[in-house]
Amino acid sequence: MWCTRYAHFCKETLRTCRTASSVANVNKNINELVLLGQKYVTDDWTNITPNVISKLGRNLHVKQYHPLWLLRQRIVDYFYKQFPGKSGTPAFSIHDNICPVVTTSQNFDSLLVPKDHPSRRKSDCYFVNQDTLLRAHATAHQAELISMGLNNFLVIGDVYRRDEVDSTHYPVFHQVDAVRLCTLQEIFHDVNDPAGLKLFEHSGTETADKQGCHTLEAVKMMEQELKSTLIGLAQTVFGKDVQCRWVDQYFPFTHPSWELEILFNDKWLEIVGCGVMRQEILQKSGAVDRIGWAFGLGLERLAMRLYSIPNIRLFWSEDISFLNQFKVDDHNAHIQYKPISIYPPCTNDISFWLPEDGSYFPNDFYDLVREIGGDMVDQIILKDEYVHPQTKRMSHCYSIVYRHMERTLTQREVGEVHRKVARVTDAKLNVTVRIQK
Numbered sequence: 390m391w392c393t394r395y396a397h398f399c400k401e402t403l404r405t406c407r408t409a410s411s412v413a414n415v416n417k418n419i420n421e422l423v424l425l426g427q428k429y430v431t432d433d434w435t436n437i438t439p440n441v442i443s444k445l446g447r448n449l450h451v452k453q454y455h456p457l458w459l460l461r462q463r464i465v466d467y468f469y470k471q472f473p474g475k476s477g478t479p480a481f482s483i484h485d486n487i488c489p490v491v492t493t494s495q496n497f498d499s500l501l502v503p504k505d506h507p508s509r510r511k512s513d514c515y516f517v518n519q520d521t522l523l524r525a526h527a528t529a530h531q532a533e534l535i536s537m538g539l540n541n542f543l544v545i546g547d548v549y550r551r552d553e554v555d556s557t558h559y560p561v562f563h564q565v566d567a568v569r570l571c572t573l574q575e576i577f578h579d580v581n582d583p584a585g586l587k588l589f590e591h592s593g594t595e596t597a598d599k600q601g602c603h604t605l606e607a608v609k610m611m612e613q614e615l616k617s618t619l620i621g622l623a624q625t626v627f628g629k630d631v632q633c634r635w636v637d638q639y640f641p642f643t644h645p646s647w648e649l650e651i652l653f654n655d656k657w658l659e660i661v662g663c664g665v666m667r668q669e670i671l672q673k674s675g676a677v678d679r680i681g682w683a684f685g686l687g688l689e690r691l692a693m694r695l696y697s698i699p700n701i702r703l704f705w706s707e708d709i710s711f712l713n714q715f716k717v718d719d720h721n722a723h724i725q726y727k728p729i730s731i732y733p734p735c736t737n738d739i740s741f742w743l744p745e746d747g748s749y750f751p752n753d754f755y756d757l758v759r760e761i762g763g764d765m766v767d768q769i770i771l772k773d774e775y776v777h778p779q780t781k782r783m784s785h786c787y788s789i790v791y792r793h794m795e796r797t798l799t800q801r802e803v804g805e806v807h808r809k810v811a812r813v814t815d816a817k818l819n820v821t822v823r824i825q826k
């Protein structure tokens with residue numbers, strides 16, 4: 390979760406992605422990493438893993454007929470229709486080719502994320518070096534695009550996070566981020582007597598409903614447009630009967646902020662984070678006479694619900710029996726994914742004593758297991774936490790569910806991988822492995 394503070398906005402030109410067949414290589418001698426054709430110096434912050442590097446340049450969101458591409462086309466159509474521009478050209482511009490390697494100033498500072506905020510931690514992001522990381526959200530490009538003079542835009546791309554391991558979380562996923570900036574005239578164009586209406590008030594105070602500098606009437610208009618745009622999008626994608634609910638949220642870059650959840654398999658699934666943009670961001674980016682709303686949604690989350698795709702890892706499948714199910718002439722076609730076959734899971738446990746110096750983070754363990762087990766790893770579940778009554782040392786017990794998307798795994802091959810997980814965990818994470826079975 391993201392919290393607040395502004396630091397410094399660094400103006401950079403937006404680099405676009407280069408698709409290269411060999412996207413990365415490491416020269417151990419000179420501490421250098423090549424990502425998407427560009428060289429980066431590594432340092433003791435570097436924690437980007439080969440598994441994650443292998444996803445750079447895959448660009449599933451622009452791959453014709455990929456389910457994420459189909460969904461992206463639907464979202465773009467919706468925005469084109471919903472916001473026609475003055476001369477018949479759509480008001481929103483689309484940016485789907487911006488390089489995912491960004492600076493900490495783009496990902497955090499330009500969005501007022503405090504220096505000590507947990508979302509900046511090494512345990513939560515993939516760092517290339519101390520100042521450079523794989524963007525953790527598509528919002529990283531917001532301030533730059535505004536400072537280039539854009540008022541309505543969508544940024545679509547791959548984002549990278551060290552996160553939980555389960556059927557709806559993956560270290561790489563795709564987001565659509567939107568920004569809409571409006572002038573006083575644009576907001577109140579339907580009002581009969583707009584005289585006296587304002588965007589800003591000078592000595593206002595911040596409340597749960599608005600930022601200090603905004604007038605309540607301007608914020609309410611923005612909130613109404615933002616929420617109806619997102620509900621309209623959910624209904625366009627899922628049909629009029631989709632059940633939605635709003636949950637109050639906090640982001641450093643918006644206030645007020647919300648999340649939109651939809652009902653999926655009898656559970657509420659969060660699909661969008663959004664809010665009224667912090668005016669400080671607009672000011673620093675030169676959009677001083679406008680107020681804005683913004684949102685960021687996860688494409689995989691929506692696509693899973695739309696096409697009944699049971700597991701987020703499937704989006705990376707290159708199996709033609711998966712991909713062929715989405716080869717349709719019309720991107721609005723109704724598609725229900727049919728599982729090729731269900732392969733049985735094979736669960737093995739591991740437990741270890743944690744170091745006493747607090748240097749253990751579960752995300753380090755999750756990444757390590759993924760590095761060793763690759764896409765054989767379906768889930769990692771923290772089963773038990775135990776504190777030794779005398780020594781007060783803590784131990785964690787995890788169940789690792791191994792399950793391949795395309796074939797049945799044998800306990801023998803899983804056993805080999807699991808033993809390697811235990812060995813490397815013991816050697817690299819400063820823990821003491823107790824049991825593995």
Ligand code: FA5
Nearest residue numbers: 526528558559562659660661662663683684685687690
């Ligand atoms: C953000 O990333 C904010 N940048 C969104 C935003 C933009 C808010 C602009 C306000 C203004 P969050 O971390 O909640 O917020 O992620 C946004 C969406 O990405 C989620 O609603 C979810 O749909 C998706 N998402 C988040 N984490 C994962 C994950 N590990 N795997 C798949 N999808 C994810």
Ligand code: MG
Nearest residue numbers: 648659661662
């Ligand atoms: Mg969220």
